[in-house]
Amino acid sequence: MKLYDQHMHTNFSYDSKEELENYLNLNDKFIVTTEHFDTSNPVTKKDDIPDYAAYAKRIDELNQVYNNRLLKGVEVGYVKEDVARINAYLADKDFDVKLLSVHHNGTYDYMDEEVADMSPEQIIPEYYSSMLDAIEAIPSANVLAHFDYGVRVLPIDIDTFKKLAEPYLIPLFQKTIEHQLAFEVNAKSMWKYGNEVLYEYAIPLYLAQGGKLFSIGSDAHSVEDYESHFSDAIALLKKHGVNDVVVYQKGKAIRVEI
């Protein structure tokens, strides 16, 4: 099994126009897209729910032509008030991989411009408490996505981040491990939003709690970003003594050497 990108979007997500075929035409590896499932989305002021019937049908059609290389995925956005319907949606659908994210708090998305002016003392406890709740609330998830999303636009130095976040990150990573979720190395966070330093800090912290599962994702919204910075992500993991990552098929983890 060859490593493949485990975080990508197409026009089945509200914020991407990419076609599934364009990823399939890049190479002959497995392709999985992880489409946005963001209820009560303050960005669009509506529920953004992938049309599963259309998605599954299109994947079946493409799999006839592309040798069954196309898998199904979803990026589940945790929203406290919507947990029952999030789990109801997931219950009767087949996804190979489910990413678990916290994108918003019902009022604002953590990447909204206004967040840049908010206080880290407010955002960090709120964000990591939500993420901890998300793991308990959505037990079928496989991967904890972009742990740093809540601070992507927040101007913060690493020492302040450690001081404020570590009391939350240690129990968060312990919960991640207990629930057998993989820690996502998100290339977009590191090399588009400049949070490499946060991953340099968090990877050994997760390992120190006993973490053993890693997933690599570009978070591509178009083919140009497919497997973006993968060699950098692999080098970062190897530097910390990690020699394999996991990909999920039918919800089962498969180890892949890097």
Ligand SMILES: [Zn+2]
């Ligand atoms: Zn996301």
Ligand SMILES: [Zn+2]
């Ligand atoms: Zn995403």
